Amino acid sequence: APASNAAAKTITLAFQGPLTGEEASVGQDELAAMQYAIKLFNAKNKGKYKIKVVQADDQGDPAQSAKVAPGIASNKKIIGLVGAAYSGATIAALPYYKQRLLPMISPSATRVSITDPSAQGGAMGVPVFHRVPPTDKVQGPSLFKLATKGVSSPKVFVVDDQSAYGVGLVDYMKNSIPAGQSAGFDSVSDKTTDWSATIAKIKTAAANVVIYTGYFPQAAPFFKQLRDSGYTGILAGGDGVLSPTFLTLAPASVIEGVRLTAGTVPLAEIDAKLEADFKKKMGKSSGVYAAEAIDATNVFLSCVAKGVSTREAMLKCVKAYSGKSLTGSTIKFDAYGDVAGGVMNGFEVKGGVIKFTGPVG
C-alpha cells in the first residue's frame, strides 16, 4: 500500500464480539471477515482511506459488553460498529450506543426482540441497531420447512443448545410445526460432549427429522454420534452451523445431506475463488457469519466511500443504504433495522461442500 499517501483519510470503525475466552471462535471469525472486507476496500481505493478497527472484546458476555460499550460509544472517532456478535451482548450495549447514536450493524445477533416493536422493550434497537441476517422469527419456520421438505410423514425432533439463539429459534419454530409432526424437544447445554441421552430420546420418539439449533462446534459431534448410533433420517441446522469449519469436524459420510438455513451463503459457495482469496489474505479459512460480517462492513465502507465521516452522517447513510449483498440479494434496512424482506437460503452438504439449494420459500 502506498504509505506515502499523506492525504489518506482516517476512518475508525469498531468490531464488537467475543475475541478471547470460551466463545472466541465466533468473534475471531467475524473480525477476520471484517478485516478482509476492509482489505478489499483498501485495494480498490488505493490508499485513499485508512480504515482502523477498534477491537471491542466482550467475550460474548453481557457483563463485559456493558463496560466496553460506554468506552466505544464515547470514542468519537468511531463512526460505525460491526457487531455485537451476540444478542445478549448487544442488548447490554444498546443503551450506550443509542445515547451516542453510534450506528451498528450486527452480522449475527438474531434475537427477534431487538427489532420487534411488540416485544418486551419494544424494538429497543431503534434507531442505531441494524442487522444483516434475518431474525429467528424468519429463520425458525424456514428451518423447519427446509428440514421437512420432501419428507412424506415427518416426525421432527428439535434440539436446542440452551443459548438465547438456539432457544429463540425453537420458540419461533414451534408455532409453525403442524400437529402430529413433532416428535419431541430437548434442550442441551452447549458444553455437552456426550449425546447418548438425547439420541435415546430421538430413537424412542422414532423421529425421522432432527433439527439442531445451536452452533457448529456442538452440531458436528452431535450429528456424528447420532449417525453412528444408526440414525438414518434427516439432519438440519440453522446459520450457527453453517461454517466451513463444520465440514472439517465430521467425516464426510456423516454430514452428507445435512440441511442448513442462513440469510447468506458461505464464501466458498458464493465463489470458490473468494474463499481461496480470503484464505490467502487472512491466513485461515472463513468462518461462520463470514459473509454477513463482510456485508455489514461493506455497508459502512460504501458510506465511507460516499464521504461520510461522522456518526450522524453514517446513521443516515446506513438507513438510506440499498445495495447488493455478496450473494446478490438486496440489503436495505427497514425502520427497525432488519433487512427488509429478508429471505432464508437453503443449503445442503453434498460431497463435502455446502451447496446452495435455493431460497426457502
Place this chain on the structure above:
Amino acid sequence: MRLEIQDLRVSYGKIEAVKGISLVVNQGEIVALIGANGAGKTTLLKTISGLLNPTSGSITYDGEDILKHKAHQRVSLGISQAPEGRGIFPGMTVLENLELGKYHLKMKKSELAEDLATVYELFPRLKERATQAGGTLSGGEQQMLAIGRALMAKPKVLLLDEPSMGLAPQMIANIFRIVTQINKIGVTILLVEQNAQQALQRSDRAYVLEVGNITKEAKGKDLLNDPHVKSAYLGTGARGLD
C-alpha cells in the same frame, strides 16, 4: 561412625534458636542432651536429620559432610530419628507405620518379619493393635510406635527426642532399658530427654544446652552430681516433691 557438629547455627526467621553449637557423638556412644524448654534441643536434632537447614556451621558423619544430603538421603546413611510429637501417619495402620520405617531399605515384605518380631517383642501392645489406625492410638502407644518405627530402620545413629514423654512409669523404665540394649548391639544414640535423671545415668557423655548454647559437657554420671544441673534439671532431686 562419628557424628561431629561444628559451630552450628540455626534460625527461624530472625530468631536464632541454635547459636553456634559444637558437639561430637562417637561410635557406639550414648550421648544425652539436656536443657530447659526452648533451649534448642529439638532444633538441633531436626537439623541433624535434615528437616531444618542451618545458617552456618557443619555436620559431618563419618568424615563426610552431610549437609549436602537431603533429609531423605540421610536416612540411607543410617541416621534415623524418632521425632518430637511422634510423627505418626494417622491414617495408616500400626503395621503400615512400622513398615514405613524400612522404606529406604527397599525390602520385601517377608524380610520385614524378623525386625517386626523384635519390635513387637519390645512393645507387645503394638502387636495387639497391628491393624488399628495410628491416629487412634493412645498417646503412649503412639510414642511406642514412633520408637518402634525408628528401630525398624536399623539405624547406625539414632536420634531420640524425648522418648519417654507420655509413657507410663513402667514403660519409661522399659524404654531406657531398650535404649541401652540397642546401644549394646552397636547403635550410636543421641538422646534428648527431660527425664534427666534417667538419661544421665544411662549415657556415656552428656551436654547441657541453654538458650541455644552448650554450657557444659561431661560424663553423664558426673553431671548427675553437678550442683547447677541438679538444681536446674533434676529439680534439686526429685525428692523435693515429696
Place this chain on the structure above:
Amino acid sequence: MSSSLIQLKNVSMKFGGVTALSDVSFDVKEKEILGLIGPNGAGKTTVFNVITGVYQITSGEIIFEGKSLSGIKRYEITRRGVARTFQSIRLWGDMTALENVITATDTHKKSGLVLGLFGFPVSRREEKRDKARAQELLDFVGIGEYSDRLAKNLPYGVQRRLEIARAMGAEPKLLLLDEPAAGFNPAEKVDLAATIRKIRDAGYTVLLIEHDMSLVMKVSDRVVVLDFGQKIADDSPGKVQDDPRVIEAYLGVPENAS
C-alpha cells in the same frame, strides 16, 4: 466431703473390637484434684473424650452438676463448665498466645455476631477487660512474657502451659488436664505442681491425667487408677501407691526412686 461435681456411672466405650472403657464409675468432688492414672492405653484420655462429648459413650451415664451430659453438643458442655487440655497439643497455631486464651474466654459471652451486628459492638472496655484477664491467666501459668508470640512458634513446654491457660479461659468449673507435665523436666514439674494447686485454690475442680507419679501423688487429693479400661483403684494417693494391683499394673517394681 463436698458434693460431686461430675459423676461417671458405669460408663463403657467401645471402638469396634477395642473396649477402651468398660463399666467405669467414679466421681470428682467439688474443689478437688483427682488424679487419673494408668498404663498407656488404659483409657484415661478416653475418659476426657467421653466427658467432653468427643465420643458418645456406648453405655452408662455421665452426670455433671446433677444433669446428664448425654446428647449435649460439645460446645455446650464447655459452656456448662468443663474445659480440657489436649494430650497432643492442639493450639490455634496462627493466633498469639493471648488470643488463644481470649477466644476461649469468649465462650461465656453473648454471641459476638448478634451483638456486634445489631447492638453495640463488644465495647472497647469489655475487650480490654477480657484482654487483661487473658494476660492474667498467662501470668498465672507462668508464660506471661510470651503473650504476643504465635502459638505455633512457642517451645513445647510453653505450649503445654498455654493449653492450660486456654482451658482456664473458658471459665470451667471442671478443668481436665491431660498430661500437662509431659516434656517438662523435674524442676519444671515442681513449678507445675504448684500451679495446679494454685488453680484448685482459685476455685476450680481438677481432673488430672499424668504419668509422673511424684507429681500426681503430690498434688492429688484422691487418685483413680484405670487398667485396660477398668477401674482398679480409687483412693488416697498414699493408699493407691501401695496397692499391689496398681504396683503390678502401673508403677512396676519401684526403681531406685531417687
Place this chain on the structure above:
Amino acid sequence: MINLRDKGAEIWENQGRVGRVVLALCGVTVVASLPFLGGTILNTPIADYESVLVYPIAMFVLMAIGLNIVIGKSGLLDLGYVAFFAIGAYTMGLLGTKTGLNTWEILPIGIAMAMFSGIILGIPALKLRGDYLAIITLGFGEIVRIVALNLGALGRSEGILNIPTPPAIFGIEYTFDSHRIYYWTLLVLILLAIWMVRRLSARRAGRAWESIRQDEDAAELLGVPTFRYKIWAFVLGASVGGAAGVFYASKTLFIAPDNFTLQISILILACVVFGGMGNIWGVILGAVILGYLPDRIRFISDARLLVFGLVLVIMMNLRPDGLLPRKKREKTIDKKDAT
C-alpha cells in the same frame, strides 16, 4: 520484599484518634476521586474507564469482601459464591420489572433472599469439610444458573430486560450512564461492608472464626459453637453478594444467566487469595487489581487472558500469602518455617 501490611498497620497504629480520622478521610477522598483520573495512565483502552470502575472493580471489591468472610475468616472454601450475586440480581430483576418496588426497597429483599439461600445451602454443606464443601458450593453456583436458564419466569437464556435504575435518593439521580454516581454509591456500600466486617471480626466473632479455621475440633471443645458461626459466615457473605447482585442488576438494566458463570466465582476467589486472604485491605487490593488488569491490558488483545493467567501464577509464587497478607508475622519473627 517490603511488608506493606505491617508498614500500613504501623502508620495507623502510631496515629491518635484525630490522625486516624484524617487518614481515613484522605483515603476515602482519594478513592472517591478515582473517576476523575480517566485521563491519566490509569485509563483503560477500549473499555470505558468509569464503567470499569463500577464493574468489575467496585463490584468485585464488594463481592471479594463478602467472600472473604466465608473463606478468609472462617476458612470455608466456597466455589459457588456467584450464586448469591445471581440471587440478588434476579430478585432485583423480577421484582423490579414485575412489581412497583424500586431498587432501595428491593435491596433488603435481595439481601434477605441471598441470606436465606445461604442457610439452605449451608445446612447440608457446612457439615462437610474442605474440598467436599468446595464441590457442593460449586454445584450450587451452577444450579442457580441452570435454574435461571431453564425457568420461563426468569426469562431463560434471554434473561430479564428493562430492569429499572434506582430512583433518586437525597437528590442524587441515577441514569444508566451515570457511572460515577453508581461508583460512589458502591463505594458507600463497600464502606458499609468494611465497617460491618471490621466490627464483626475485630473481636469475638473474628476470633471464633479464626479458631474454626485453624482447628475446628479444638474450637468446638473450647466452647465455640462452630456450626452456628460457620452458618453466620456463610450468611453474611451471602448478604454482601446479594446486595452486590441487586445493585448490579439495577445498573446494567439487563441480566442473563451468562452473567453468573462459575468463572465469576473463581475470579472472586482469585481476588481474595491474590490480595491476601483474611485481610480486608489485601482482599480489596486484590479485587481492584484483578478487576482492572484485564481491561488495562486490552491493547494486547488476543493474549490478554493468557497474560492474566501468567500474572496469577507468578504473583502467587512470589507472594503466596497475597499482596497484603493476613496480619501477624510476629513482631520480630518472619514466618519462614524452614520445613
Place this chain on the structure above:
Amino acid sequence: MIGSFLDQFWSLTFGGLSLGFIYILIALGYTMVYGVLRMINFANSEIFMVGTFATIIIIRDVFKFTQTSEYATGFRLWLILATALIFAMMVSGTLSMIVEIVAYRRLRRMNSGVLAPLISAIGVSMVLAESVRILTDSRPVASPRAMEKRFIGQFFDAGIRIDNTIIVISALVLFGILMSFVNKTRMGKAIRAVSMNPNAARLMGINIDGVVSATFLVGGLMTGAAGFFYVLKYENTASNIGFELGIAAFTAAILGGIGNIKGAFFGGLALGLLETYASFFLGTQWKAVTVFIVLVLVLYTRPNGLFGEALTQTRA
C-alpha cells in the same frame, strides 16, 4: 417413559459406561494429586485438553488422516491407536510434571496452605487454555476417523460398538496397572505417607519431591489416556473442553471419595451412568441439577464420599 427407558436401557448404559470410563481416568488425575498434596489440581482439565490435541496430532498429522480417508484396518490400525495413546499419555504426563514444578513446587516448599497453589493452578490452566486457543484460531478441531465405528456385537437391543469396547477394556487395564502400581509398589505407601505427614515421611527416607513428581506424572498419564479415549469416542476437541469435563471428573472423584483410587473408579462410573439416565428421564437440561442433588445426598450420608476414608483420623 419407563417403557421407552427400558427400550433404551442398554444403549444408554453403554453410552454412560464409556463416558464413565473417561471420567474415571480424568478423575484419577485429580485423585492422584489430591492423594498426595490434598489439593485440587485445577490444571488437570487442561492437561486433559492437551492430551486430546496430542492424539489428534498423531492421527491427523503423523498418519495423515483426513475426514475423507479410508479407515485403517489390521496392524496399521492398532499401530495408530497405540502410538496415539502412548503419545497422548506422554505429553500429558510430562505437562503434568511441568505444572507441578511451575504451579506447586515453590509453594509447597514454603508451606503455603492450599489456596495459593489453587489459584496458581487456575492461572496455569488459563495460560494453557488460552495458548491452545490462540494456536487453534479459537476453533474446534476434529480428529479424522481412523477406525470404522463398527458394531461388534449385540446386547439385548443395543449394539456394542468397537470404540466403546476398546475404551472400557483399555481403561480397565490401565486402572488395573495403576492399582497394582499404587498398592504393590513402595510408591503407593510413600504417597499416603507424604499426604499424612510430609516431615515424618522425609524421616522415613521418602523423597518428597520425587513422590510428588511421580504422582503428577501418573495422574497426567491417566488423564492423557482419557484424552486419547475421548478423541477415539467423540473425535472432537477444542481449547475450552477441559473446563466442563474437568468439573465433571472432579465431581466424580468427590462422589467416590477423593484421594481414593477405588473412589475415582466408582465415582466415575456412577457419574457417567447417572448423567445419562438423568438426561433421559428428566431432560438434559436438568442433568447437572440431578447430579448435584445426588451428590448432596451422598455426601450428607457419607461425608467422605462413597469410598473415602476419613482424612483426619487424628483424635482430639
